Amino acid sequence: MSVKSRLYAAALTSCLLAGPAFAQSVNLYTTREPALLNPVIEAFTKDTGIKVNAVFLKDGLQERIKAEGANSPADVMLLVDVGQINDASDAGITQPIQSALVDKTVPAALRGPGNNWVTLTQRARIVVASKDRVQQDAITYEELADPKWKGKFCIRAGQHPYNNAFFAAYLARNGAEKTEAYLKALKANTARKPGGGDREVARDILSGQCDIAVINTYYIGLMSQAKNEQKGWYDAIKPLKSSFAGGGTHVNVSAAAIAKNAPNKENAVKLVEYMLGEKAQHLYADGNFEYPVNADVKEAASVKLLGALTPDTTPLGDVAKNRKAASELVDKVGFDN
Structure with missing residues (x-):
């Protein structure tokens, strides 16, 4: 035993x-x-x-x-x-x-x-992508800032608690200057104004409005069991193995x-x-x-x-401490505008 x-x-x-x-x-x-x-x-x-x-x-x-x-x-x-x-x-x-x-x-x-x-x-926050239009099966969160995703990236509001915690984790790992640059690059890649819910980004991948998005994993599970249009949203996406560079999943x-x-x-x-x-x-x-x-x-x-989860090792207490600063950076770059 x-x-x-x-x-x-x-x-x-x-x-x-x-x-x-x-x-x-x-x-x-x-x-x-x-x-x-x-x-x-x-x-x-x-x-x-x-x-x-x-x-x-x-x-x-x-x-x-x-x-x-x-x-x-x-x-x-x-x-x-x-x-x-x-x-x-x-x-x-x-x-x-x-x-x-x-x-x-x-x-x-x-x-x-x-x-x-x-x-x-x-509850992991991961990247999902179009099954039909995206070939890769793994990604780092840092790669979302790559200009190759310009006009192809969808995300809910940056001030939503899910994204606030995600950006706070990025801030805890990388500092304010790099985080501000990251937020600017993400915004430049968005296919539409950040907003809606996590399930709606899957809907927008199905429609072709975006190819890649960020979502909480439990929404994927709930959509997989849906008896309505959301099952089609689920069928259009694939989860990518997502992590911080040199780290784990947020x-x-x-x-x-x-x-x-x-x-x-x-x-x-x-x-x-x-x-x-x-x-x-x-x-x-x-x-x-x-x-x-x-x-x-x-x-x-x-x-x-x-699949199995490998959580990032950044202490969640540190993530919580950076929430206010992350929120201020979201406003500074006009992420949700």
Whole structure:
């Protein structure tokens, strides 16, 4: 049995010994959809006897916990986007996650500063291209600035959180001067004004408006199962193996943090640990074609459809710190104009 397997077994055993069903509880605040999380919540309760009281919020999660103050019932926060989870940490409403299992399972680059948050699943931002008009199967993000793509590149708004994180990662790796030049070159290559959604860039590849685009991987998975026109959009594109030059693929994340004043801290740690186990990783990641963070999960739906993922090693905490500067550069070059 591997070290991680022994840690999972020990964590689960401690949960099972804690008491009869529903004798204990944990309070989860999240911005994720109930349909995505409920299967994991139900499995956790069944396997551990710990009831999850879930509060689903479209927005305002951080503000609510701040308003509740020291008496907040929140134990665990589950958010999407490195900016959102890092903002919660910066606001002082989280605490370090002390868990040997977390440290063994999640690479340091995918944990927040001081272990104040931890990645649960990854959503890669990759390049897709026309199956018919583009021959290559791999690309670096830097190559998108090549003039050969002039009038052939599509992307949603540069100020959208997905692209803000992508450009912040580029900035963290390359500095402001090179990033400004990169943004100017990308804009010069666009086939249309940046905008729309990620799925719309696939639509525009099908129509011939562009040949190449940037998209989050889970949208590819969702389009592959579509029963409407989006299935045709999916059929028109192919994912390219995408990476930074000398690095890996840019990822954004869904992540968990333990609330600063968590009244059920022990159960909060148990829930986070459980969500990193193979069973929960399948339930959670496969529900939205996201990539598991647990490297032992080999048969995820995203991997079957798109291949294995090698995340870039730039710490996501550094990416989060560069978001504001990246946003300012997007405005400076008039990227979305």
